[in-house]
Amino acid sequence: MLTHEEIEHATKVLGRRPNDTELAMLDVLWSEHCSYKSSKRWFHLFKTDGENVYLGIGEGAGLVDIGDGILVGVAMESHNHPSQVDPYNGAATGVGGIIRDVISQGCRAVGLMNCLRFGHPSKPKNAYLLERVVRGISDYGNSVGIPMVGGEIEFDDSYEGNCLVNVVCIGVVRPDKVVRSSARTPGHHLVIFGSTTGRDGIAGVSFASETFSDDEEEDRSAIQIGDPLAKKVVVDTLAQLVEEDLVDGLQDLGGGGLTSCAGELAASGGTGVEIDVAKVPLRERDMTPREIIVSESQERMLAVVAPEKLERVLEILIENDTPHAVIGSVTDDGYFTVKENGDIEARLPISLLVGGFPVPERTEGSLPVQPHTMDWYEEPDDYVEEILRLLGSVNIASREWVYSQYDQHVQSNTIVDIGENAGVLEFPLNKRLAFASHCNSFWTLLDPQQGTANSAAETLRNLVAMGARPILIADCLNFGNPERPDSYAQFVEAVRGLGRFSHDFDIPIVGGNVSLYNESEVEGKVRRINPTPQVMMAGIFEAGFAPVRRTLCTPWANVFLIGETLDELNGSEYQRLKLGRVQGFPPAYRPVAEKNAMEAVLNAHRARLIRSCNNVGRGGLAVALMKMVIGSDYGFRLNTTTVPGKAGTLGRALFSETSARYLAEVSESNQKQFLEIMARHNVPVCELALTVADHIADFGEFRVPVDRAEEEFRTSLSRYLE
Amino acid sequence: MWGLMIMAIAVIRFPGTNNENDVMRALGTIPGAEAQLVPSRLGSAALKEADGVIIPGGFSYGDYIRAGAVAAAGEIMEGVKELANDGRPVLGICNGFQILTECGLLPGALLPNTSARFVCRWVYLRVSEQTTAFTEGLEDAVLKMPVAHADGNYYCTENDLTVLNLHGLVPLRYSDENGETVPAVNPNGSIDNIAAVINEAGNVMGMMPHPERASRPSLGSADGLAILENFVRSTKC
Amino acid sequence: MRLIHEGKVKRVFSDPESDDRLIVEFTDAITAGDGERREIIEGKGAVACETTALLFGYLEDKGLATHFIRQLDETRLVCRKVSIFPIEAVCRNLAAGSFARRYGLEDGRPLSRPLVEFFLKSDELHDPLITADAIIRLGLATREELDFIRRVTLAVNYYLGTLLSQVGLRLVDFKLEFGRTDDGDILIADEISGDTMRVWDESGGSLDKDVFRKDKGNVLEVYNLLLEKLKETRPKEVPVRGEVVRVLVMPKEGIKNPPGEVARKALLRLGFEEVEEVRAGKVFRLCLRRAVSPEMLGRIEEMNTRLLANPIAEATYVGFDDNGNCGDSFSGDE
Structure with a gap:
């Protein structure tokens, strides 16, 4: 809802009080969701440029040049609030929205990812939400025919009452086919197509900019219903329009509906727009101009079409049997004019509507300083049980139950399925890209800046482990109410963390969104989500390089541990399982060590020295080793428990979550060259284990029964869902 | 404008079909394969010159009533039936299989998976020892291909099943990597692990696994290409 | 021509030309109170016959199925042979007659939606009200048949009511009978005339058998008036529902x-x-x-x-x- 100040401001600029339609338009465009009014002021901290950045943040998708005239496009977005209220449709339309963002840039959509957060699945309501969200994504994404290549799921009580659904869409386009989201030429037609307009989802963005109350069920009117068939037809139709160079500008209708879509087209083109709502194809009778102009009905696109191309455009739209209409035109007056059968219903300066809001004051509170002490830690009596417990933790266990519901192979470009460190897709000219997304919300809770940078580092390691060099970042920043100083401080600190990371590693951030107000009110008490800056990263492989997987693939090779292991169990999964909560200073972000390890591993990959490789992440060394055995025909026997670094005990070495570490399987003949590369990059390394022909996990002092480990890993999540 | 006179293999695209480009691409790697995409709205007339038809996977018409049901009632299927009765090869993959059973060209029905969820995974397939036009040279082999479907649970009446088994009309069954057709590897609850069915005349086959998604070693398997190659060869007979 | 059945006001004959057809003759008799009162009014048979032919023809044009084939002469219709269900369906828009008496309502009180009631056809028992469950349990009709009969009755209510409203008349209630053909098709049977419906003009005057029941005037005159009015209607303007x-x-x-x-x-x-x-x-x-x-x-x-x-x-x-x-x-x- 517009604040009193905002209405005053609009009245002053207009010289009159805005009418109801205008108020509704301002309400949606000035919502946090559309305007980024609390967050935008910090984006200067991000590295957003780079020599390969073809199109940066600001339009539907960021575009990055991967060489030889091929651009990869990415967009990332949240659909949290709708998914909490109606998990099936909320998640489905989230996927629909992110696809629109990418195709509206002229891209062919080639991959999807989704990152989810829920309360613990042992509670039926949380299991229900997960089941419905996954089904929504699966029904929609599978139907439109875009493969799922990766994602993440994390469970924590803080997401109970406010689940998170973040989605990514990946596209590909050639530079001459890129379509911009701007309306540059007065006199061009505005053509809406894809679906009809109804009352569904009216003011969804304002809804997404409020916190949940106990009666979330009442919020259902703001939900949109997805129609994957219509979306598939839009995808195909659009491909044809783009192929024939028929559109001069394009924007999808998402949050904020026509108001946001046409407003942004005019704002970026420096023009105005005039729309007659009577021409919009409707699916419900008696809709008011206000309802039509802010409706968020799904599967709609708005194209800017030059007069001489209109005939052919309409021909294609008719041929594809998709609802469409010419609803207005681009003007040169800098106004957004809404008419109904010729009568003016609303008229607002574009400069006021798009970004003309009075910047609200936000206060950055101070966050508690976390102690480094680990006095809670006790060396475990039974390492085997601890390792099995970690493998069975819902935050570590296999997600196969989820991702087997996603079509991962449609389009026939999938080189590596979900379940490895990253998913890999083949692009034109045999270029291969890996995609991963990660956020450790326990780290970010304890220290938003360190945690965010380190989550980004872990995402990076997922790519590097497979042999891909990171080239771009997209993000989705999910936080609580920015009007609360402590919540706002979490947000600002996380932005600082991600900003630091992007500069340290020189990886541009080319897309993303911000979702604030992720709080629920349960019995009068506010429950805020853990700060969740979801980081997605893409990396590219050298030509001809076959991605390296994590399962052990030869007997009698050595498994090297790359990087130092420190006493960093605060914020770890081990601590969370022990204490039922996390506390203390989380594993530190160590850019120098991280960069050295990255370069060393990539160099070793380039020389084809590594047979299998794993990132050491959640659960530490023990879990990383076990994951290399699960699904392999082979096993390992630990050579040493004396690892480089300062981990004081075996338990600390096994469960610490220190960053900048990898495990690499290197065959005997390659060891010398491998160790030389490590030394050249100043990376501490130790010969941790030997691979063996038996399917065993021998830690020296103890053995983990592999069949039990596999059982724990494979069934610990699905047991709550079957 | 569709250059129908030179068409050899028609790959039909219904609204919602989404594997047509995969099939075209896989066919493109087979020497001598001439294929053309045919939008279903062009109707049966567009199939007049076709030497064979592939109905690819996807979600024709959103699978909104029942997988394949709306497409099966489409006019273009009259053309497919004519070609089939003429002895031309017809291959339905995934949604295409569902369409072929829905329109009566193949017996049985594809019900929701036992899990009631979509399933995407790699499966092994045991090829029947009886030669068919589509599996020639693969007799008794074990193939690896992915499946991706929500309704792949093959069902038919006892009578139909007897006929299928008696006449060797089940070219592919889900198996383990050694070719054992054990229930544990059945991804969807199909009766007798049936993954593909062929008609008595031997020219119409439906299969749930995706041969086009196993058409290059980099995708994890190229086993599917052999089936498509057989299809191409049979269009030239 | 063999007499098959003689009712209170109609005679049914076999059709010498076809076993599938019957000939229904409308007599000049008029009865009330389960036949307690019976009179002969010359010309009443003809007007009832013509009204029925006109309305059945109209319903057929709209797509409903009746047993009516054609009018043979002034008092006779050729109809399809059906076995009649032993029940009557009554549809009411306003409270009147037995319904008003049963529930102590004043005549003319509107009902929120049209109401369908069933009565068992039995002179001895004075055509008692019967529930749907009883009809099914007694095997008089199946649930599917009864659902269909009910729905057809409501449709007839719409078509008749809309037609009558064109000439300022209100359809208060009416009775239908149904029969089943050998193929199992269910057809509207019997008749629709002043004898089987209540129709009021704008001032609340009856154009139906209530004139006879309550001795309020010349029943033949009002039957003819109803027929005249019906001939003034524009049936083509009634949209298919x-x-x-x-x-x-x-x-x-x-x-x-x-x-x-x-x-x-x-x-x-x-x-x-x-x-x-x-x-x-x-x-x-x-x-x-x-x-x-x-x-x-x-x-x-x-x-x-x-x-x-x-x-x-x-x-x-x-x-x-x-x-x-x-x-x-x-x-x-x-």
């Missing part, structure tokens, strides 16, 4: 139903341990711009087998939706 039909598609008995099984397990997990079986099907709500008739049922059956259901694995059940109205959903063609 949309009928809402529900098609329930269920997995056949014995066919596994994974969605239902998964739902059952999920319900058990949520603590509903009483759930023994769940079968999940689909419902289609169709709005058909077509009158309710055996032909419509046949077309729905065709829709089911050709598209809505897979006959191999699914069974269908057709039901009518009383509260449904085609105008509810936005279709753009209205």
Whole structure:
């Protein structure tokens, strides 16, 4: 809802009080969701440029040049609030929205990812939400025919009452086919197509900019219903329009509906727009101009079409049997004019509507300083049980139950399925890209800046482990109410963390969104989500390089541990399982060590020295080793428990979550060259284990029964869902 | 404008079909394969010159009533039936299989998976020892291909099943990597692990696994290409 | 021509030309109070016959199915031979007659929606009210037949009421009888005339048998007036009503139903341990711009087998939706 100040401001600029339609338009465009009014002021901290950045943040998708005239496009977005209220449709339309963002840039959509957060699945309501969200994504994404290549799921009580659904869409386009989201030429037609307009989802963005109350069920009117068939037809139709160079500008209708879509087209083109709502194809009778102009009905696109191309455009739209209409035109007056059968219903300066809001004051509170002490830690009596417990933790266990519901192979470009460190897709000219997304919300809770940078580092390691060099970042920043100083401080600190990371590693951030107000009110008490800056990263492989997987693939090779292991169990999964909560200073972000390890591993990959490789992440060394055995025909026997670094005990070495570490399987003949590369990059390394022909996990002092480990890993999540 | 006179293999695209480009691409790697995409709205007339038809996977018409049901009632299927009765090869993959059973060209029905969820995974397939036009040279082999479907649970009446088994009309069954057709590897609850069915005349086959998604070693398997190659060869007979 | 049946006001003969047909003769008799009062009024048979022919013809034009074939002469109709259900369907828009007396209502009180009642045809028992369950349990009609009869009665109410309103008349209530052909088709039978309906003019004056029942004037005159008025109507202007039909598609008995099984397990997990079986099907709500008739049922059956259901694995059940109205959903063609 517009604040009193905002209405005053609009009245002053207009010289009159805005009418109801205008108020509704301002309400949606000035919502946090559309305007980024609390967050935008910090984006200067991000590295957003780079020599390969073809199109940066600001339009539907960021575009990055991967060489030889091929651009990869990415967009990332949240659909949290709708998914909490109606998990099936909320998640489905989230996927629909992110696809629109990418195709509206002229891209062919080639991959999807989704990152989810829920309360613990042992509670039926949380299991229900997960089941419905996954089904929504699966029904929609599978139907439109875009493969799922990766994602993440994390469970924590803080997401109970406010689940998170973040989605990514990946596209590909050639530079001459890129379509911009701007309306540059007065006199061009505005053509809406894809679906009809109804009352569904009216003011969804304002809804997404409020916190949940106990009666979330009442919020259902703001939900949109997805129609994957219509979306598939839009995808195909659009491909044809783009192929024939028929559109001069394009924007999808998402949050904020026509108001946001046409407003942004005019704002970026420096023009105005005039729309007659009577021409919009409707699916419900008696809709008011206000309802039509802010409706968020799904599967709609708005194209800017030059007069001489209109005939052919309409021909294609008719041929594809998709609802469409010419609803207005681009003007040169800098106004957004809404008419109904010729009568003016609303008229607002574009400069006021798009970004003309009075910047609200936000206060950055101070966050508690976390102690480094680990006095809670006790060396475990039974390492085997601890390792099995970690493998069975819902935050570590296999997600196969989820991702087997996603079509991962449609389009026939999938080189590596979900379940490895990253998913890999083949692009034109045999270029291969890996995609991963990660956020450790326990780290970010304890220290938003360190945690965010380190989550980004872990995402990076997922790519590097497979042999891909990171080239771009997209993000989705999910936080609580920015009007609360402590919540706002979490947000600002996380932005600082991600900003630091992007500069340290020189990886541009080319897309993303911000979702604030992720709080629920349960019995009068506010429950805020853990700060969740979801980081997605893409990396590219050298030509001809076959991605390296994590399962052990030869007997009698050595498994090297790359990087130092420190006493960093605060914020770890081990601590969370022990204490039922996390506390203390989380594993530190160590850019120098991280960069050295990255370069060393990539160099070793380039020389084809590594047979299998794993990132050491959640659960530490023990879990990383076990994951290399699960699904392999082979096993390992630990050579040493004396690892480089300062981990004081075996338990600390096994469960610490220190960053900048990898495990690499290197065959005997390659060891010398491998160790030389490590030394050249100043990376501490130790010969941790030997691979063996038996399917065993021998830690020296103890053995983990592999069949039990596999059982724990494979069934610990699905047991709550079957 | 569709250059129908030179068409050899028609790959039909219904609204919602989404594997047509995969099939075209896989066919493109087979020497001598001439294929053309045919939008279903062009109707049966567009199939007049076709030497064979592939109905690819996807979600024709959103699978909104029942997988394949709306497409099966489409006019273009009259053309497919004519070609089939003429002895031309017809291959339905995934949604295409569902369409072929829905329109009566193949017996049985594809019900929701036992899990009631979509399933995407790699499966092994045991090829029947009886030669068919589509599996020639693969007799008794074990193939690896992915499946991706929500309704792949093959069902038919006892009578139909007897006929299928008696006449060797089940070219592919889900198996383990050694070719054992054990229930544990059945991804969807199909009766007798049936993954593909062929008609008595031997020219119409439906299969749930995706041969086009196993058409290059980099995708994890190229086993599917052999089936498509057989299809191409049979269009030239 | 052989007399088959003699009723209170009609005689039914066999048709020498066809075993499938009958000839119905309207006599000049008029009765009231279960035949306690009976008079002969010359010309009454002819006017009732013509009114019936006119209205049956009109309903046929709209797509409803009646037993009427053609008018043979002034007092006789050629009809299809059907076996008559031993029940009468009465549809009421306003309280009147036995309904008003039964519930102590004043005549003319409007009902919120049209109401259908059934009466058992029995002179001895004075045609008592009978419930739908009793009709089914006594084997007088099946539930499906009764649903259909009910829906046709409501459709006739719409078509007659709309037609009469064109000439300033109100349809208060009316009675229908139904018969079944050898093929199982259910047709509207008997007659529709001043004898079987209540029609009021704008001032509340009766144009029906109430004039005779209550001795309020010349019944022949009002019957003729009703007929004249009917001839002034513009039947073509009455639009065909949309009928809402529900098609329930269920997995056949014995066919596994994974969605239902998964739902059952999920319900058990949520603590509903009483759930023994769940079968999940689909419902289609169709709005058909077509009158309710055996032909419509046949077309729905065709829709089911050709598209809505897979006959191999699914069974269908057709039901009518009383509260449904085609105008509810936005279709753009209205």
